[in-house]
Amino acid sequence: MSNKIAFVISTQVHEKIQLASMMASIHATVGGEVLFFVSMNGILAFKKNLDLKDRIIPEGEFSKLMTSKNVPNFVQIIKQTKMLADAKVYACSMAMDVLGWSLEDLEEDIFDDVLGLTAFFDLAEGGQIIFV
Secondary structure (H helix, E strand, O other), X not given: OOOEEEEEEOOOEHHHHHHHHHHHHHHHHOOOEEEEXXXXXXXXXXXXXXXXXXXXXXXXXXXXXXXXXXXXXXXXXXXXXXXXXXXXXXXXXXXXXXXXXOHHHEOOOOOOEEEOHHHHHHHHOOOEEEEO
C-alpha cells in the first residue's frame, strides 16, 4: 500500500469534506503523505472570511450535530494537519479561472499553490486517489 493519499474535493457537502479532512489528518499524523486538490464546488467551501454555515451544504443530520457540538471543522483540521505533518493543498487552476479568484480569495494558511489537474496527477502518482 502506498504511503501517499490524494483527496480530490469537488463538493461543498459538509459531511464529505469533514470526513476527508479527518481521514487525511490521521494518515498524515502517522507518517503518510497527504495531498488535496480542491476544485468545482469544493473551492467555494474555502473562500476567505466565511462562517461555516456559508461555506457548506449540510446534507444530513450529522452536519447539524457536528455544528451544534462545536466539532472542529474541516478548515481547522486541515490547517492543523498542515502544521503537524506532511500535507499539501492545491486549488484547481480551472476553477480559480472560472471564478476569477486568486490565492488571496481563499482561506489563509491552507493552500500551497494553484495547480492544473495534470500537474496534480503527476504529484499524486503512486498514491491512492480518493474523490470526494
